[in-house]
Amino acid sequence: MPDIEQKIEEITGLISLPEIYLKVRRLMDDETSDIDDFAQVIVVDPNLSTRVLKMVNSAYFGFPEPVDSITRAINLIGIQQLHNMVLGVAAIASLDLPNDILPLKPFWHNSLYTGVLSQQMAGRLKLPRSDRMFMAGLLHEVGHLVLCAKLPDHARETIRVSVQTGQPLYQVQHQILGCHYGDIGAMLLANWNLSPGLQDLVRYHPQPAAQTAPQAETTLLHLAHAYAGQNTNSPVDADELIDADILATIELTQSEINECLESARTVSVEIGKSILY
Numbered sequence: 001m002p003d004i005e006q007k008i009e010e011i012t013g014l015i016s017l018p019e020i021y022l023k024v025r026r027l028m029d030d031e032t033s034d035i036d037d038f039a040q041v042i043v044v045d046p047n048l049s050t051r052v053l054k055m056v057n058s059a060y061f062g063f064p065e066p067v068d069s070i071t072r073a074i075n076l077i078g079i080q081q082l083h084n085m086v087l088g089v090a091a092i093a094s095l096d097l098p099n100d101i102l103p104l105k106p107f108w109h110n111s112l113y114t115g116v117l118s119q120q121m122a123g124r125l126k127l128p129r130s131d132r133m134f135m136a137g138l139l140h141e142v143g144h145l146v147l148c149a150k151l152p153d154h155a156r157e158t159i160r161v162s163v164q165t166g167q168p169l170y171q172v173q174h175q176i177l178g179c180h181y182g183d184i185g186a187m188l189l190a191n192w193n194l195s196p197g198l199q200d201l202v203r204y205h206p207q208p209a210a211q212t213a214p215q216a217e218t219t220l221l222h223l224a225h226a227y228a229g230q231n232t233n234s235p236v237d238a239d240e241l242i243d244a245d246i247l248a249t250i251e252l253t254q255s256e257i258n259e260c261l262e263s264a265r266t267v268s269v270e271i272g273k274s275i276l277y
Contacts, residue, residue, distance in 0.1 A: 004154070004177045011150045012188040015097075020045050021090035028083055038082060039071045051089050052082070054274035059267050060116070084135050087194075089275050095142055097149035101156065107145070109272050110228050111138050116271065117224040117264035124256055127216060136201040136221050143184030143202075147173075170206040182206050208246050219246050227261060 023041045027033040043049050049070055056073040057066055067073050074082050092108060115137025122130035148155045158176055162169040170180035186203035204211040205221040223246075252260075 004151075005179050005183075007151070008146065008177075008179065008184050009187055011146060012184065012191050015094055015146070015188060015191070017087075017090045017094050017192055020048060021086050024083055024086045028079065035071060035074045035079070038074055038079060042070045042074075042082075042086070048086065048089060051275045052085055055085055055271060058270040058274050060271050081131060084131060085275075087135060088138050091139060091142070092275065095145050097145050099145075099148040099152060099155075101148040101152060101159070102144055104145075105276065107141070108276055109268070111141060112271050112276075113264055113268040114138070114140060114221070114224045114228040116268045117227060117260055118221050120260040120264055120267075121220050121224065121250075121252060121257070122217065124252060124260065125216065125220075125250075127220075132198065132201075133217060133220065136198055136205075136217070137224055139185060139189065139198070140202050140205055140221060140225060141181060141185065142188055143181030143186075146184050146188060147181060168206070180206060216250070219250055222246060223250065223257075227257075 020041065024038065027037050027041065030037075042052060052070060052073060053067065055061075056077060057063070061077065063076065067076060077085075096104065098104070115134040118133035118137040119130050122133045127133075144155075147158075154177060158169060158173045161167070161176065162172045165172070170182060173180040182203045182205060186199040189199045189202060200211065200215075201218055201221055204218050205225055208215075208218045208222050211218055
């Protein structure tokens, strides 16, 4: 069998982000850019403009008055939030990889829920840059999309063995492929030149203890992923996915977690109406 990790790196290198995101990224790196520059990039793409306005007017932000222009939207949410939003829309478009193993719409709804839940729990803990958790949740399982679309036989085999043995899928993937979906996702994010911190969140969330110095953010993403599994068509008991030792390090009560779970369900559905195709 060929070197599977090299094969996956080659595949992820072929999946690129749309030019409009790259333009926003270049503006982010340009210290002379201003809000009008960002607005001009967004308004030339009617589809993106509509999605940005829908999301800004969703329960995710909860503004009391309707926002009806891109310039006003950017003024209200800020450049970093705009970047995250455009990245999310761009990633979903770039990963529109049809397959007969993993239905895309339920996949993205589940990822949105994970992102919102991660961000809300991070907010409860007052972690800095809690907005990054939304992107981490949205992208945390993209490795599955790459595997199912580009290497379907390998994907089916790992799923079969996982179901047959009861082992977590990421462990089976590592045994058979030499890497798991978190590693594959991190490879893709590296090819997209996204931050090493975001790459680490995606890579280590299945097993936070594998991180040299486990981070609270990774633990929260691990937890959100487990709870999101309960919302799928084949619900998974969160306790089966959560590392109990890791859970003990999170200073959230079950009552606080339950409040986040309920809120995340509502907000993620609203966001789904805004940015999913």
